[in-house]
Amino acid sequence: MIDWQRPILAMAMLVALVGCVPQAGVEPAAPIAPIAVWGSTATIEIAPVLLAARDLYPAGAAVGNGGIPNLIGEGKPADIATHAETQALRYSVAHPEIRIILTVTEGRYRIIARRSAGIERIADLKGKRIATLATTSAGYFLARMLATEGLSFADITPVRISPLEGIGPALEWHEVDAVAIWEPHGGNAARVLGDDVVIFSGDGVYRELFNLNSTAANLADPAKRRRIIEFVRAVITASARIRRDPAPAQALVAATAGFGPVDVAGAWPTLSFPAALPADLLDELVAEEQWLATQDKRTPRSREALSRLIDPSIYRDALAMGPIAP
DSSP, X not given: OOTTHHHHHHHHHHHHHHHHSOOTTOOOOOOOOOOOEEEOTTSSTTHHHHHIIIIISTTOOOEEEOOGGGGTTSSSOOSEEEEEHHHHHHHHTTOTTEEEEEEEEEEEOEEXXXXXXXXXXXXXXXXXXXXXXXXXXXXXXXXXXXXTTTOOGGGSEEEOOSSGGGXXXXXXXXXXXXXXXXXXXXXXXHHHHGGGEEEEEOTTTOEEEEEEEEEHHHHHSHHHHHHHHHHHHHHHHHHHHHHHOOHHHHHHHHHHHTOOHHHHHHHGGGEEOOOBOOTTHHHHHHHHXXXXXXXXXXXXXXXXXXXXXXXXXXXXXXXXXOOOOO
């Protein structure tokens, strides 16, 4: 070692040692703890949540198959849970402590219909048998689409098919005339029909808002809040990665949900992954609340009441931690 380098090396070692000594009166931050995450693992929309749990949350996380019920004492307890906005609205009537904290995914829905059933336009759905889940976002989407032609559920025969993998065969075997459901089941039904398919896009009418949800109590608990902020930040990072290169997330969600790679790839263009809180989120909740209240024969909640279901503070705190890593 050259003589002039010795003082520099000694100083560098001293600085490093000083940096390792805890400052008086400053408690080191406790390691981040595991987090309880539940969501519908049979959906493609959950891809950013799965990627965040596997690769990005500091303590690691497993995503159980569930949703908002896990937040309100049904099943194993959750710190956060996924679900479309429809279910947040439904469950929050009895449980107003539910909070929407992030929109993970937006899903564009479509009506897939059989042209040979005499269907060329939305009005032709009158009197037809349509496979959907009436109490979900798919049912709300169908109602909104029918309303564009002055129709309602009273003008069709809704058919519930379970499991959802049976929707394509039901359309193929003429058990139903059309389907209104999320992907990849809608796309699979379209492929079954081939040249006999007619597709009605819901663009500009409705989009699913697939959210992360929690409760006011969870967000008020300092330890849980820290975990939730860290996980939301992980989801934001995962979404940025997905927008850049979707292949890892596609493989992960296919393996988790049991979908084929072709199913996932075909559905991917119908999804976007904003990991944010859309400016029109409250507007969508207000409009959907009117439909749900009519279904449930109750008075719709006010815009002010619905605004309390959205807590933007977690998203703000996650962003305030600094730039999102690529």
